[in-house]
Amino acid sequence: MSHTTTSAPGWHELAEPAGLNLLARIATAHSAGSSLDAIGQRLRKDNIEPSMIAAALTQTDLRAKAAGKFGPVASELLFTRAGLEQASRAIVSDLHAARFAAAGCTTVADLGCGLGAESVSFLRAGLDVRAVEIDPLTAAYARHNLAVVAAEPGCGSATVTEADAESSDLAGIDAVFLDPARRTAGHRDTRRVSPDDYSPSLDFAFEAARSAIAGGVKLGPGLPRELLPDDAEAQWVSVEGALVETGVWFGAAARPGIRRAATIIQRNEVHELTGAEDAADAEVRELGQFVYEPDGAVIRARLIGTLTTQLHAGMVREGIAYLTGDALVPTPFATAFRVLEELPAGEKQLRKELAARDIGTLEIKKRGVDVDPASMRKRLKLRGSQSATIILTRVADRHVALLAERVR
Structure with missing residues (x-):
């Protein structure tokens, strides 16, 4: 994803030999136990430009933070704060690269490459990269x-060209990848999204990806579904329960017969639920011994009906993304809760019931009810020594508060 950076003094110099040598000097001293503050004081005595010192110390901190996304090689790379925040996790960008490799591609254009997180994975998959x-x-x-x-x-191999993605020459390129940035400046209502709200625009991004043998467009997980093209595979990805992206795949990068995919990454393992189309929701059933909360990727992909069949479950209520059943079925696609008992839904009675059970720490899950969990937790004023989970939702035509426990 491209992003505009400020030309703060010292930052450009870090990519030059003198800057890289300074970073290596700081890394050596830091690994030997010196704090960054102490290192900075010593460098100032050596008459190094203060702006250069400040940039190098900040860069050292960014490298440490980047290790979680980039692995050990982060200690050799260069980052901006905004670029690091926007960069894909390596395990996710590796999946992108695997699609292009499986499609038989040998060259890929990374248009709007940012710091190169995606291109790193493309290179390691053996692809030649033309980044812009x-x-x-x-x-x-x-x-x-x-x-x-x-x-x-x-x-x-890799080349990086400083240019606008929309002016790129794609001749001789097998695969195209884009990560458009959403522009919100000047918009009064950021909830309303159009293709022109992105840079480059979604129309350009989709057409560029469509024109290649294999193409992919990475977008935010909240992308309105009406903006999804009909001729692509849409994939929602979550990592450790956090929904991180929507991938839109064209040509040989899209898998035959799949138009919807929910990809769940947990503890570095990848699990996937797929469908040729949106799945119809399952039938509503009476409350069972277990309640399942589907992963956000499953919900966004509209594959709840497929998951419900796997769990031998039903919906707690039409339009509410909680499932229920009497069998505990292990799944990476949902969190399971064992229902212990049903408590009064009214706050006054609920507070009494929780206090009687010595509950002080309360996790509040909710769907289908207008409740702010943080505000409700304050109003309940619990003082106990025990922990608990309550699920606030609707079963049939009534509001319920279910005392539950997570099933590990």
Whole structure:
């Protein structure tokens, strides 16, 4: 994803030999036990430009934070704060690269490459990368980052061009990947989304991806479904329960017979639920011994009906994404709760019941009811020593408060 950076003094110099040498010096001292504050004080005595020192110390901190997304190689790469926040996790970008490799692609254009997180995975999959980034500082950092990774055994080659994605020449390219940034400046209602709210626009992004042998467009997980093209596979991805992206795949990158996919990544394992179309919701049934909360990717992909069949369950109520059944079926696609008892839904009576059970720490889950869990928790004023979970929802035509426990 492209992003505009400020030209703060010292940041451009970090991509040059003097800046990289300074970063290496800081890394050596830091690994030997010196704090960044102490290192900064010593560097100032050496008459190094204060702006350069500040940029290098911040970069050292960003490298440490980036290890979770990029792995050990983060200690050799360059980051901006905004770019690191927007960068894909390696395990997710590896899945993107695997699609292109499986499609037989050998070259990929990464249009709006940001710091190069996606391109790192493309290179490691053996693909040659032609990356494009419009922001000068980000392009310089991407050029450095991809050169570092391209030197690893078995990796493809990489070029980074400072240019606008929409002016890119795609001749000779097998695969195209884009990560458009959503623009909200000047919009009074950011809930209403149109294709032109993105840079580059969704119309351009989809057409560029569609024009290649294999194409992919990475978008936010909340993308309105009416913006999804009919000729693509839409994939919602969650990592450790957090919904992180919607992937839109064209051509050979889209899998035959699949138009909807929910991809769940837990503890570095990938699980997937797929369908040729949106699944119809299951029938409503009476409350069972267990309540299941589907992962957000399953909900967004509208594959709740498929999951319900796997769990031998039913809906607690039409339009509410809680499932219920009497069998405990282990699944990566939902969190299971064992229903212990039903408590009064009114706050006054609920407070009495929770206090009688010595509950002090309360997890509040809710669907289909207009309740703010944080505000409700304060109003309940619980003082007990025990922990509990309550599920606030609607069963048939009544509001219920279910005392439950997570099934590990």
